[in-house]
Amino acid sequence: MTDPQVHVIDDDEAVRTSVAFLLEMADLPARTYGSAREFLEVVDSLRTGCVVTDVRMPGMSGLDLVRHLKDTGVKLPVIVITGHGDVPMAVEAMRAGVTDFLEKPFDDVALIAAVRAALDQQVATAPYPEERERFETMLGALSGREREVLQGVIAGKQNKVIAFELGISPRTVEVYRANVMSKTGAHSLSELVRIALLAGL
Amino acid sequence: MLNRTIHDRGMPGFVVAILSTGICAAARMVLGAEPQSDLAFLLFVPALIASAAAGGLAPAILAAVLSISVTLGMEGLPKEMTPDHWVQIIVFAGLSVAAGLVGDRMLRNADAARRVVADLEAREAHLQSILATVPDAMIVIDEHGTIQSFSTTAERQFGWTQQEAVGRNVSSLMPNPYREAHDGYLLRYLTSGERRIIGIGRVVVGERKDGSTFPMELSVGEMRSSDQRYFTGFIRDLTERQVAERRLQSLQGELVHVGRITALGEMASALAHELNQPLTAAANFMKGCLMLLDREPVDRGRLREMISQAGDQALRAGQIIRRLRDFLSKGEADRQPESLPQLLEEAGALAMIGAREKGVHLTFRIDPQTRRVMADKVQIQQVTLNLIRNAIEAMEGSERRDLVVGAAPGAGDLVEVFVSDTGHGISPEFTAKLFQPFMTTKDQGMGVGLSISRTIVEAHGGRIWAEANPGGGTSFRFTLPVADTDNEHDHD
Numbered sequence: 094m095t096d097p098q099v100h101v102i103d104d105d106e107a108v109r110t111s112v113a114f115l116l117e118m119a120d121l122p123a124r125t126y127g128s129a130r131e132f133l134e135v136v137d138s139l140r141t142g143c144v145v146t147d148v149r150m151p152g153m154s155g156l157d158l159v160r161h162l163k164d165t166g167v168k169l170p171v172i173v174i175t176g177h178g179d180v181p182m183a184v185e186a187m188r189a190g191v192t193d194f195l196e197k198p199f200d201d202v203a204l205i206a207a208v209r210a211a212l213d214q215q216v217a218t219a220p221y222p223e224e225r226e227r228f229e230t231m232l233g234a235l236s237g238r239e240r241e242v243l244q245g246v247i248a249g250k251q252n253k254v255i256a257f258e259l260g261i262s263p264r265t266v267e268v269y270r271a272n273v274m275s276k277t278g279a280h281s282l283s284e285l286v287r288i289a290l291l292a293g294l
Numbered sequence: 295m296l297n298r299t300i301h302d303r304g305m306p307g308f309v310v311a312i313l314s315t316g317i318c319a320a321a322r323m324v325l326g327a328e329p330q331s332d333l334a335f336l337l338f339v340p341a342l343i344a345s346a347a348a349g350g351l352a353p354a355i356l357a358a359v360l361s362i363s364v365t366l367g368m369e370g371l372p373k374e375m376t377p378d379h380w381v382q383i384i385v386f387a388g389l390s391v392a393a394g395l396v397g398d399r400m401l402r403n404a405d406a407a408r409r410v411v412a413d414l415e416a417r418e419a420h421l422q423s424i425l426a427t428v429p430d431a432m433i434v435i436d437e438h439g440t441i442q443s444f445s446t447t448a449e450r451q452f453g454w455t456q457q458e459a460v461g462r463n464v465s466s467l468m469p470n471p472y473r474e475a476h477d478g479y480l481l482r483y484l485t486s487g488e489r490r491i492i493g494i495g496r497v498v499v500g501e502r503k504d505g506s507t508f509p510m511e512l513s514v515g516e517m518r519s520s521d522q523r524y525f526t527g528f529i530r531d532l533t534e535r536q537v538a539e540r541r542l543q544s545l546q547g548e549l550v551h552v553g554r555i556t557a558l559g560e561m562a563s564a565l566a567h568e569l570n571q572p573l574t575a576a577a578n579f580m581k582g583c584l585m586l587l588d589r590e591p592v593d594r595g596r597l598r599e600m601i602s603q604a605g606d607q608a609l610r611a612g613q614i615i616r617r618l619r620d621f622l623s624k625g626e627a628d629r630q631p632e633s634l635p636q637l638l639e640e641a642g643a644l645a646m647i648g649a650r651e652k653g654v655h656l657t658f659r660i661d662p663q664t665r666r667v668m669a670d671k672v673q674i675q676q677v678t679l680n681l682i683r684n685a686i687e688a689m690e691g692s693e694r695r696d697l698v699v700g701a702a703p704g705a706g707d708l709v710e711v712f713v714s715d716t717g718h719g720i721s722p723e724f725t726a727k728l729f730q731p732f733m734t735t736k737d738q739g740m741g742v743g744l745s746i747s748r749t750i751v752e753a754h755g756g757r758i759w760a761e762a763n764p765g766g767g768t769s770f771r772f773t774l775p776v777a778d779t780d781n782e783h784d785h786d
Contacts, residue, residue, distance in 0.1 A: 105571045107607050111578030114600060118585035149567075176567045198574040201581035 099123040099208055100139070102132050102146040102158070103174070112145060112204070119205045121212075129153035129161075136167055143192070143211040144171040145204075148182065159189045170211035174199070175283070181249035183283045187290040196283050228292035231277045239276070240294075242269040246282070247289050307349010311357040314341035319364045335361060335386040342390050346397030354394030358387055431529040435464045436522060439480050451510075451531050453503035464527075469501040471658065484523070490633075492516050492525070497532065497640040499656070507656065508532070509643030532643060568614050572607040579604035629754070631666045631777030632674075634701050634709060641675040642699050645682035652695070654686050659700030664709045666777040669754060674774065677747040677758075681713040681770045684743065688717025688768065707776045708756065714769040719762055728760055747772075 099116050101123050103109035113123035126132040129146070130153060144162075148155035155173050162169065170192040175182055186194050192214060193207045235243065238259070245255035245266075252270070256263040279285035318341040325337070338361035345357035362383060425432055431448035435441055444459040452459070452467055465476040482488065495513035502508065509532040517524045579600050586597055638660060646656050667674075682699065689695040694716040704710035720728065729748040744758075751758040751772045758772035 105575070107575035107603070107610070108571055108578075111575040111582065111603070111607075115578045115582040115585075118582045118589075176570055197570040198577050201578065 098142045098212060100126065100132055100142060100144045102126045102129055102144065104128060104147065104150045108147070115201055115204065116208060121205070121208055129158040139169065142169060143208060144169050145208065146171060146173055148173055148175045156186060156189055159191055163190050170214050172207050172211055180246065180282055180286055183286040184247055184249055184290070187287065194283065194287065196281065225291050228288045231288065232292045232294060234276055235273060239269050239273050242266055243273050243289055244294065246270065247286050247294065307345060307353035308356055310348040311345035311353040312360065314344040315357050315360040315364065317341065318361065335365065335382055339389070342393050346393035347400065350398035350401050351394030354390045354397060358390030362386065429530070433464065433527045433529065435525050437480065437484060439463045439465060439477060442524065448529065451529060452500065467500055469499055469507050469657065496636055497643040499639065499643060499658070500529065509646055532647065565614070569611055572610040576604045576607035579607065629668050629670050632669045632671045634664055634667050635660045637669070637671055637675060638678060638699055638701065638711065641678035642682060645679045649686045652686065652690070654689060654695045654697055656697045656699065659698055661702040663703050664701045667709050667774040668777045669774055673750045677750050677772065678711070678713065680743045680747055685713055685715035685717060689715050692717055704773050708773040709776055710771055710773050712769050712771045714763060714767065716767040719766060720760060720768050725760055729758065
């Protein structure tokens with residue numbers, strides 16, 4: 094039996110068991126923890142692997158854990174799973190330094206790909222170099238106004254606030270938003286935020 | 295108080311006694327009455343009565359004493375006092391006492407009457423000042439419904455002046471069908487004594503002079519004066535914002551236990567989060583099983599265990615939904631016989647706040663046969679309010695904005711309630727999905743209102759559906775069980 098490579102933290106037993114099972118089937122041995130504290134007890138002995146954690150948990154939240162790991166110099170990549178991806182949460186997670194985040198319920202392929210990428214990242218210097226390049230090209234194709242609207246969106250602002258600040262109607266903001274979504278190929282807001290933040294907007 | 299008034303009028307009484315006795319003595323001298331005749335004292339009787347009337351007993355006795363003295367003084371004492379003389383004096387003295395007592399009594403009555411009148415005037419002024427200042431309108435009607443009094447606030451609320459309103463039938467202040475039915479309501483009360491509104495108070499709809507309607511809170515008191523009965527109505531216009539808000543707040547307080555319309559959004563969000571857990575787990579287990587199947591040899595034990603776990607998670611999702619249903623239906627404990635007209639009128643009046651300005655015209659068409667249903671009033675009002683609000687929104691772009699809320703006996707032991715609008719209608723492909731959660735045609739909608747309405751109605755043993763109106767617009771209909779006929783007369 095190989096050493097566990099993935100550390101799955103979720104207060105919901107069914108969710109963490111199912112995630113571990115899924116990863117195991119993809120030849121990614123996993124170990125489960127019911128809380129962030131439980132994981133912190135063993136973290137010092139870990140040198141490799143990656144963390145998959147839920148955000149909303151009693152006690153220490155997923156984001157608190159990410160910040161704590163950063164502060165204590167633990168370099169394990171972290172993938173965050175959000176209950177429902179609201180933009181401010183996604184932005185906060187990316188800024189806190191998570192490697193990736195997924196919205197529940199997530200696609201098994203997406204989870205496995207994210208975990209594999211995170212494990213590879215330990216070898217590579219920068220996260221997702223090709224992806225980042227692709228995202229930068231995508232954002233380069235946006236018009237000035239589309240960029241401004243996107244900046245407003247990832248700042249977690251409502252459409253009408255963006256409209257007011259740019260001096261355009263909320264309807265127009267919606268149109269720009271739709272354009273941004275189609276040009277980047279993002280399917281959801283959180284995906285859009287991920288693209289924008291990875292591309293360094 | 296009484297003593298003082300007697301003292302006060304004592305002085306004029308004594309003056310009248312002296313003067314009138316003098317006048318009578320003078321008259322006697324002028325007439326030259328036979329000395330010591332039988333009529334000696336008779337001429338002094340007017341003085342006696344005048345004194346008694348002016349001052350009561352004491353002046354009357356004074357007049358009698360003076361009269362006797364004057365008579366004796368003028369004629370001298372008879373040489374021999376015959377029994378006739380004594381009789382005359384005694385009768386005269388007795389007469390003076392009697393006249394005095396009668397006078398006293400008259401004066402006292404007059405005093406009392408004056409006091410009562412003054413008292414009444416003070417009360418009338420007090421009442422007028424109250425009526426001019428209370429924010430509620432006050433209307434007094436007689437047994438026939440004819441308006442007897444119409445306060446200043448009523449003038450403002452209904453647009454009629456007092457002169458115009460007094461003498462009219464009070465039914466001109468309400469929209470149909472109440473206008474036509476009101477005489478019947480009065481008659482029913484007068485003959486049966488059954489109270490539907492008197493001493494209870496409820497939210498109803500009023501109609502202004504210009505034909506517009508408004509929600510109002512009406513309380514009615516009853517008054518008997520001699521053999522006439524009068525009814526006094528106090529009316530609070532619920533469209534007057536402040537009052538409306540206060541009233542709304544208290545009503546919304548009652549609605550706390552059913553997720554209020556605003557709280558429904560939060561509930562839906564919490565529900566979405568909670569449902570995500572088992573759905574995520576179930577999906578992961580199943581996807582994992584698919585991968586497990588690709589591995590040779592297939593670990594059947596593991597496969598069985600994981601599929602079973604996936605099934606458990608699907609059931610867990612179902613339990614979350616069931617908990618929501620229980621929360622909404624809150625069991626049957628709060629269901630009791632409720633008056634359907636009252637329930638619908640209150641919901642209508644509340645839902646119409648602010649809608650009149652949008653040009654929406656609300657008519658109630660409640661079949662008088664459909665009075666009482668088994669319902670949790672607050673929940674069914676929530677459903678009705680929801681449907682009316684939807685209807686008002688649906689009519690925003692329409693030229694005609696007629697809203698009809700009504701009820702009629704349905705099949706079996708059911709009553710059918712409907713909310714019908716002249717709005718943009720619902721496309722046929724959407725009609726089938728209307729009551730599914732998170733279905734919405736509105737920009738701001740969560741799509742939970744109708745699905746929760748359905749949960750409530752079905753928990754009551756009813757059914758809810760929508761149908762297109764022949765002339766355009768939509769009718770939402772739902773059924774409720776009729777309250778036990780045994781309870782039909784079992785209310786105050």
